[in-house]
Amino acid sequence: AGVPGAGAARREATIVGAGLAGALMATLLAQRGWKVEVYESRGDPRLHGFAGGRSINLALAERGLHALRAADADRDVLAQAVMMRGRMVHPLDGTPQLQRYGRDDSEVIWSVSRGELNITLINAAESAGAVLHFDRRLEAVDFAARRAFYRGDGALHRVGFSTLIGCDGAGSTLRAQMGQRADLGERTDWLGHGYKELEIPPAADGDFRIEPNALHIWPRGRYMCIALPNDERTFTVTLFMAMRDEGVGDPSFETVPTATEARALFERDFADTLPLIPELEHDFDTNPIGTLGTLYLDRWHLGGDAVLIGDAAHAMVPFHGQGMNCAFEDCVALARQLDASADLATAYAAFEAQRMPDAAAIQRMALDNYIEMRDLVDDADYLLQRELELALQARHPTRFIPHYAMVTFMRIPYSLALERSEVQRGILERATQGLSSVDEVDFEVVAAEIERLLPPLEDAA
Numbered sequence: 001a002g003v004p005g006a007g008a009a010r011r012e013a014t015i016v017g018a019g020l021a022g023a024l025m026a027t028l029l030a031q032r033g034w035k036v037e038v039y040e041s042r043g044d045p046r047l048h049g050f051a052g053g054r055s056i057n058l059a060l061a062e063r064g065l066h067a068l069r070a071a072d073a074d075r076d077v078l079a080q081a082v083m084m085r086g087r088m089v090h091p092l093d094g095t096p097q098l099q100r101y102g103r104d105d106s107e108v109i110w111s112v113s114r115g116e117l118n119i120t121l122i123n124a125a126e127s128a129g130a131v132l133h134f135d136r137r138l139e140a141v142d143f144a145a146r147r148a149f150y151r152g153d154g155a156l157h158r159v160g161f162s163t164l165i166g167c168d169g170a171g172s173t174l175r176a177q178m179g180q181r182a183d184l185g186e187r188t189d190w191l192g193h194g195y196k197e198l199e200i201p202p203a204a205d206g207d208f209r210i211e212p213n214a215l216h217i218w219p220r221g222r223y224m225c226i227a228l229p230n231d232e233r234t235f236t237v238t239l240f241m242a243m244r245d246e247g248v249g250d251p252s253f254e255t256v257p258t259a260t261e262a263r264a265l266f267e268r269d270f271a272d273t274l275p276l277i278p279e280l281e282h283d284f285d286t287n288p289i290g291t292l293g294t295l296y297l298d299r300w301h302l303g304g305d306a307v308l309i310g311d312a313a314h315a316m317v318p319f320h321g322q323g324m325n326c327a328f329e330d331c332v333a334l335a336r337q338l339d340a341s342a343d344l345a346t347a348y349a350a351f352e353a354q355r356m357p358d359a360a361a362i363q364r365m366a367l368d369n370y371i372e373m374r375d376l377v378d379d380a381d382y383l384l385q386r387e388l389e390l391a392l393q394a395r396h397p398t399r400f401i402p403h404y405a406m407v408t409f410m411r412i413p414y415s416l417a418l419e420r421s422e423v424q425r426g427i428l429e430r431a432t433q434g435l436s437s438v439d440e441v442d443f444e445v446v447a448a449e450i451e452r453l454l455p456p457l458e459d460a461a
């Protein structure tokens with residue numbers, strides 16, 4: 001669809017940022033016959049190695065995978081991915097327990113390397129015909145004259161554009177430039193918690209040191225560690241905790257400023273990880289503290305001149321592992337709207353109307369999931385409700401689908417997943433109140449509630 005016939009004017013777009021969304025967006029438009037130019041501030045990662053910045057690896061789920069299928073990049077990405085069947089929860093005392101994400105191995109998520117994924121997508125964009133310019137940082141935009149200014153190789157380059165698609169991430173320069181022309185209603189809610197990455201290297205025999213097919217979590221109430229496997233048999237561990245001392249006795253980056261305090265913290269709270277992280281001191285003192293926040297905008301586009309997608313439009317906290325998945329879904333949604341309308345302003349407005357409620361929904365679910373991950377995953381009531389979710393799914397497969405599955409294994413709009421999750425949470429709470437086992441649940445009462453409150457659900461086409 002959308003490929004112009006012979007003689008039709010070729011549609012053109014300039015994409016700012018060749019990160020995850022930018023490279024995928026370029027691929028989708030170039031595949032449709034568009035003339036696509038991409039400007040990326042960093043060097044070409046295929047020549048200089050990947051200069052990270054954000055997390056080293058990411059969890060890829062069905063929404064992102066579906067978008068990669070559309071770009072024909074899914075096989076290459078999955079070839080380098082490590083399957084994660086569930087959460088391996090490491091309590092303070094006791095043995096780690098695997099909590100499966102889905103019913104079987106058809107419902108899993110994938111740990112992918114950001115650098116490898118980005119390179120795969122950059123190659124896909126080039127093969128599809130997009131032209132990529134590296135070492136070109138967008139600095140300013142003259143919308144009236146339709147010119148953009150990029151800094152790189154010691155010079156400022158002035159380049160014309162017909163429309164700009166902003167994929168330049170949470171700190172988007174394009175967004176700032178758009179904000180000078182119109183009030184975008186920009187607001188960032190900082191979480192007040194940050195993160196630091198550490199590494200678990202392979203074992204002496206070259207194998208993974210802990211279970212590879214899981215996302216490991218060490219929940220400790222108001223802070224936690226997680227670890228995701230990498231295909232070179234390492235794990236990237238991420239410590240999340242408050243930036244400042246909150247006065248409640250919990251550690252923070254203020255009270256744990258250096259490796260010395262970090263070792264004491266790990267000895268006390270994450271003792272089983274210590275033998276796994278031989279370079280704890282080095283990693284802690286070398287790696288930066290990442291900050292986390294949620295970005296809200298009232299407007300994502302300026303007529304047909306420019307539109308924002310991915311983190312540039314709606315950065316979120318990482319606790320549902322959906323930021324990239326959502327950014328990829330944006331790419332598919334925007335490409336579809338551009339297929340449906342030749343007028344850019346109409347397509348951008350339709351994209352914004354479609355996706356803004358969904359972005360807001362996953363932003364909210366991502367915030368809620370921090371509490372779930374750091375605190376609830378080893379709570380008895382929580383575990384009882386998870387068990388009941390699975391039992392109800394087995395009894396009412398089209399109506400009751402666990403919250404995590406709706407977000408992770410389906411492609412229904414995030415806003416619908418949130419709405420149904422809230423109804424389901426009420427049902428689960430009422431059904432388990434005062435109970436300690438699923439056997440005590442009155443399934444007839446619950447079935448009546450489900451019939452009344454949850455219409456059958458079909459997945460997105």
Ligand code: FAD
Nearest residue numbers: 017019020021041059138168169310311321322323324325
């Ligand atoms: P980015 O990936 O940030 O790409 C922006 C690109 O634009 C970069 O290449 C940058 O160099 C370039 N750029 C920036 N400024 C300019 C400029 N002025 N001119 C030109 N180019 C520019 N998501 C998941 O789905 N699953 C996860 O498990 C997950 N884990 C995460 C863990 C952490 C700790 C964090 C911080 C995020 C995580 N995310 C996860 C979210 C995910 O990283 C983002 O949602 C995703 O990277 C967004 O893609 P993007 O292309 O919009 O932005």
